Amino acid sequence: MGRISLLKSQRLAVLPITSYDLESELAVVDGHEYPGEYDALTFGSWSCHVLANGSGTDSDIAFRPHGDELALTELGKRLPTIMSIVTNHFSLDRLQWVRIFALRDGGMAPHVDFLEFEEPGTRLQVPLRTSEESLHSENNIVYHLRRGEVWKIHTTDPHSAGSTSTIARLNLCLDYADSEKPVEIRGDIPATEPVRIMERPEPTEEEREELLDSCRRLTAATMRPAFRRFAETHFSRHVHAREVFDWYVEAARRSGDEDMVAKARAFRTYCIEKRSLGETFEW
Structure with a gap:
């Protein structure tokens, strides 16, 4: 239990994800082109797909804080059910980016987000499709995000994601301005399982x-x-x-x-x- 107490990322809620028919829209994401903005940090198959941002442009994927009104991209317009998860369950106040991170047989280098900005924001992730092989990490802890769990990712300590699965894990990522103010979450359901911390042996x-x-x-x-x-x-x-x-x-x-x-x-x-x-x- 000691390692759980050290995990700074937080499971905030669980959504009734099975009440949404997502298969056809997840297939659209599977086939969507990724221009490679974050290739220096990734290996294997990792990609980023923008549903809404400040410009409404699909190719505008490099994160930055902005004061513009949130605008759907062409991809976002093709994914009304996924966008309804956002509008049904999350406050839109301060929401700046809606993206989907895809990961298959690969991962990211451990990294700290928001280093180039004066103030960190709040990043939430919700797995829409995942498997036991898809993992997140923070410092020396590795953990698993179950489908439908809403996680506030602690982005200012080194963290990462990795998967050995050949089926793409797809995580909905919501970026909000301000790291201090809580995000209102509606329509969640009780969590029935404890946070999943993965045990790993010491390296020889x-x-x-x-x-x-x-x-x-x-x-x-x-x-x-x-x-x-x-x-x-x-x-x-x-x-x-x-x-x-x-x-x-x-x-x-x-x-x-x-x-x-x-x-x-x-x-x-x-x-x-x-x-x-x-x-x-x-x-």
């Missing part, structure tokens, strides 16, 4: 050494795919999200190439320490 010294030695021949072309193993270890072993980057930098040192070490350190900075507005990471 042999496992750690094998992972660090995997980068002895690291090159500029292999740096990004090589990082995937480090991120995946975080979900299978009890390794802190920050430690993923410590191991990656140490592994880069074993290549004997100072350029690789500098790039590994720069990636850690970009993901969890400091980013400027509009900055992108070039592998």
